[in-house]
Amino acid sequence: MSVSLDSIRAAAHLISGAVMRTPCLPAPKLSRLTGADVWVKYENLQVTNAFKERGALVKLSALSPEERRHGVIAMSAGNHAQAVAYHAGRLGIPATIVMPEPTPFVKVAATRGYGARVVLAGEMLADAQAEAERIAEADGLVWVHPYDDAAIICGQGTIALEMLEDHPGLDCLVVPVGGGGLISGMATAAKALKPDIEVIGVEAALYPSMKGALNGEAVQCGGATLAEGIAVKNVGKLTLEIVRETVDDILLVDETDIEQAVNAYLTQQKTMAEGAGAAGLAALLSHRERFAGRSVGLVMCGGNIDPRLLSSIMVRGLAHEGRLVSIRITTPDRPGVLGDISTLIGSLGGNILEVSHHRLFLNVPAKGTTLDVTMETHDRTHAEEILTALEGLDVSVRMLDLGESRL
Known part of the structure; x- marks a missing residue:
């Protein structure tokens, strides 16, 4: 073709x-x-x-009766594997798919679920391809290339x-x-x-x-x-x-x-x-x-x-937009501080999702504490308004990365 x-x-x-x-x-x-x-x-x-189903079906439909009887082989860690397995199953063609050993189980299971024989080989796609070529030669299987084939294209x-x-x-x-x-x-x-x-x-x-x-x-x-x-x-x-x-x-x-x-x-x-x-x-x-x-x-x-x-x-997208914010507040360790902070945040429209209370950080005074607060805000401007208001409580406030807030 x-x-x-x-x-x-x-x-x-x-x-x-x-x-x-x-x-x-x-x-x-x-x-x-x-x-x-x-x-x-x-x-x-x-x-x-x-989209891989399109090319896979064209290639499989072009096989001769003898080629269909012997079966096909493909190498893939994802979409091509599932496309070949699915349409080979529909057409009654035996299919072998070689996938790298680290391939996520969900993809292996999906490919097997379409009726294909799955062989796990090697750490990389190049290793899987070498094994697929060996099996194709040994068993007389038709190679279904993921892209470099006129029928696929x-x-x-x-x-x-x-x-x-x-x-x-x-x-x-x-x-x-x-x-x-x-x-x-x-x-x-x-x-x-x-x-x-x-x-x-x-x-x-x-x-x-x-x-x-x-x-x-x-x-x-x-x-x-x-x-x-x-x-x-x-x-x-x-x-x-x-x-x-x-x-x-x-x-x-x-x-x-x-x-x-x-x-x-x-x-x-x-x-x-x-x-x-x-x-x-x-x-x-x-x-x-x-x-x-x-x-x-x-x-x-x-x-x-x-x-x-x-x-x-x-979650990272929300953080990038300023709609999910983590802050670290350093404050004196006295009763009522956490209530004051949460009340202020709530009154300004922030929604607190998580609070972590730390007293053992060595960079905090012995009579001080830190609070890591993760909250929802409308946007970055809204978050800045809340931070400014918190600083008015005479506490130290700084913005954190989401990962840093869980240290």
Whole structure:
């Protein structure tokens, strides 16, 4: 299979009815936040909560009867694994998925739940890939690559067909980039349908592999990123060729921007985005001038995020906005002080969530004490008003980081 508008249209016909045609909706709140006219394609609504189902189904549907009988193998720690497992199960194709040993149990369990045989091997994706290649050779299994495969690319390109059919006025698509399968398919379709549309890729700054490959530069890739779904050190040969011909630019986003974007999807759009899924919005937040006033289509490509991580991001977001504040108050150790402080905070509209009382800190006088108070406020200005009022009680007050308040 070649990658062209015709083959992507054929892929769209093939997956119709088996993969959700996800909505692409206006996002007025995100538009106000970024200054662009934002439209979001909600691929987190797929059964496996990510776009990977499209390419996986196209690839599996192209197998011969003999290949189906022998089965397939894939290597992934996340969305690709679940997509291959789910659709292989639907089609009655035996599937083996090799995952690194540290893969979170919830992802292993989900993949097994779709009927796949899961093999845990090695610490890194490279180790898992080596084991997958060994098993594929030994057992005669068809390799289902996560991105560097024409069938996979064509399946992912159906997203652009749907977006431009629903909203032909879009003048820019902003697409997360890992190995390049998603943006290769989308850019091929979009440029064929609307040659003047701009297609912008987004990579995590810790993993600028595609940008480095396009520029012929050796880049450093590594580190803990919220966008693990696009944390790829080596891009595909086919995808690099397509991206070089069809993609207008690659932008990098740092971890702060990705975190802010995940939080914005949750609080503004009431939807869950994993770090990779929020990368496009992160680019709009960090490169506002680039997209101001333009009609921009974002691919929210996945929503598989750990609930504990999401909870932490929400709390950090409240702290960043000044709506969740921790303060340390140093005061004489006498009866009634805590009551005075809590009464003042309450009278000014603050809501106390937690109080820690310390008498043993060596930097506090023997007859003194410290209070760590965590409270809800309306915003940062409101928090400053409360701090100023507390200082009027003749106590020492300073702002804390949320982590520091629990020391």
